[in-house]
Amino acid sequence: MAKGQEITITLPDGAQRAYTAGVTGMEIAESISKSLAKAVIAARVNGEICDLSLPIEQDSAVALIKREDEAALEMIRHDAAHVMAEAVQKLFPGTQVTIGPSIENGFYYDFARNEPFSSEDLAVIEKEMRKVVERGAPFTREVWNRDEAIKYFTDKGEMYKAELIKDLPESEEIKIYRQGEWLDLCRGPHMPTTRHVGTAFKLLKVAGAYWRGDSNRAMLTRIYGTAWRTDKELQDYLTQLEEAEKRDHRRLGREMDLFHIQEEAQGSVFWHPKGFTIYNQMENYIRRRLKSAGYVEVKTPQLIDNKLWQASGHWGKFRENMFVVPDEVPNTEEEGPIFKGKFERLMALKPMNCPAHVQIFKQGIKSYRDLPIRMAEFGCCHRNEAHGALHGLMRVRQMTQDDAHIFCTPEQITQESIAFCELLQKVYKDMGFDGLNVKLALRPENKAGTDEIWDKAEQGLRDALDAAGVAYEDLPGEGAFYGPKLEFHLKDAIGRTWQCGTLQLDFVLPERLDASYIGPDGNRHRPVMLHRAILGTLERFIGIMIENYAGKLPLWLAPVQCVVATITGSADSYAQDVYEMLQKAGLRAELDIRNEKINYKVREHSVAKVPAIFVVGEREGKDRTVAVRRLGSQDQSVIPVAEAIQSLAEEAKAPY
């Protein structure tokens, strides 16, 4: 387009304005109003956020972004990362910069430095950052020649930046952003000056992170920070972090006496009576759901000969996560090795249930008329997870999945997938989760089966998701080697996401373990296997539930549903009656006739998150009533005991 030509800019309200080609976002803002020019930080040109200084050459839709807009957050965070990098290099010369993106709630920057950063360093860096912001140097964008850029960074000793540039595609411009003295390779965009970062930021923690996410490469030092538009937003976020800490399932698990984990069984859960009550309620709920959805339930061995794991492929692909046990009599002498010589026979604790389910499928001859077979097991699996991965109930080494395998014909994949998605949605709704975070993991580089099979399989899952009305996100390359998978993620208290439910198509295992059925044509065919779990594992799901409800579980799951607490000793015998009535009504009740004041009892049971307290004193005993106090409410209502129990029992019914 020729210089000086006129272009039309369409603003968000539909207004159209004429400008000379090459006009910048800032110039547009200035032409509208002075105050707008002052407040604006970036331009969204045809949907893409750009620097205000970027010339616009063609007719475009332009929206000007102000610092108070939601869209500014990402830029504030990204710019804060640059500011931090400048501060770090000023304070710690010789530190190499690598990458520093904005993330949810903040930003980080990865540095290469021999010395670690201490928490005192963080305070100093933060102080220096405030100086950089105060200085308010403009961000200016430059495009460099590739070879010169590589030479520049190499000469400076910035080997990581040089590597990044080398790996950029030839077609990509090498963009450099300057902020005063300091500059960085960056794709942008940035706000007009460092001053726009503002003051509402804070450095939070320092941790290690591998260069390019590869555990074979150098470990860098990552500094995390949070940044917001206003100090109030920052303060709210910090308060929210503190609140989240109180919802941590590991903390609540101890406070509510639900479970514990100890050194001698790292990553495995000791369920206490109260925690196991929740566990059993969940398991039984799922069991009812599965039964009515046409599943059959089985139980298979814990220890299985490695011959089966070799045949299934786990021995090759999954062995480093397996606990292997020799089928030998250990040496009982004081001296000498536990086992002598080489092992005749090795067993492994099952890390998954699938090969065992195939063994059941293979008993006898199956007809196409038998399919689909939906085989469920609350299978206890062991996986030798890395120590650093273990995390309370969320990541354990002994887990119980609400696992099932659906053996079906290729034609049945879509309908089975739809049915599963619908069942999962019902369950998550019952558990109090509204939004589903669904990901579709697509074919990895290293995969079994032809592209044709994968096309079909991936499309089958897409169809199922669409039919069930589920929104999802693609994860290219993340599928299992044996088939694509759906992942259903939930968030914990501090926003970490955990995969819970899953649906995985598998074309490989039936082949490897030689499972077959007789088709209508009288010939043998391979069934398709769908690996699927709704909760994922009971451990993780219960962990998420505890955090989601902050320990205040719905009545049907609460370990203790009601405490009968007396005001005076003279009400003991009536309290005993009420307690027995509660038990008869099938409610999980406790009786508190301790010699304590009612204030004390109410506080203690409230802190323990008991959903209902029946307070009884002399009056209630005389009138056959109870004073009902519900968790989270200061109110109390005195009602006839039979009525109170009946309504509580009604409310305590499981959702299914």
Next chain:
RNA sequence: GCUGCCGUAGCUCAGUGGUAGAGCGCGUCAUUGGUAAUGACGAGGUCGGGAGUUCAAUCCUCCCCGGCAGCACCA
């Protein structure tokens, strides 16, 4: 597994180169109290484990174990 930080009573935490303290919890006694902590007294810890430095180590150094955060891996 990697990087960093941490490890004192059941829990939350203070503390010192001369082998320890608080609050809550627990036990006993008194108190019979009307909806988020009644009072008094008492018990309880070889300060994660091992080695070293030192006249002397819970404190300093090293190694190991464990926890936490992040990364990698994953339900």
